[in-house]
Amino acid sequence: MNVNxxxxxxxxxxxxxxxxxxxxxxxxxxxxxxKPAATATPAQHSQTTVARETAKRARKAAAVTRRIGR
Structure with a gap:
């Protein structure tokens, strides 16, 4: 193995x-x-929760895809 x-x-x-x-x-x-959590409306709270769950599912899907590719 060389330095490069x-x-x-x-x-x-x-x-x-x-x-x-x-x-x-x-x-x-x-x-x-x-927006800070204190100033957000209930609709924004539910939207935030959905977005976080979607991001979590996307991360898990990427991890599964990497495992399958090995």
Whole structure:
């Protein structure tokens, strides 16, 4: 294994962590619509709950897909 391969491997790890962090952060921002929980209406609360559950299901589906691909 040469130095270039090692550097690429380490860079891929950090890039993957960064992209995952950004996706999770964006999903959370969208799911709460950028408003504090105290000022949200009951309709917004239910919408937020649905969005979080959808995001959770999407993450689980992606994990299952990765497992199947192995």
């Amino acid at each position: 391969q090692i550097i690429n491997m380490v860079m891929r790890i950090f890039l993957r962590k960064g992209v995952n962090w950004g996706i999770n952060k964006g999903t959370k921002m969208v799911s709460r619509s950028g």
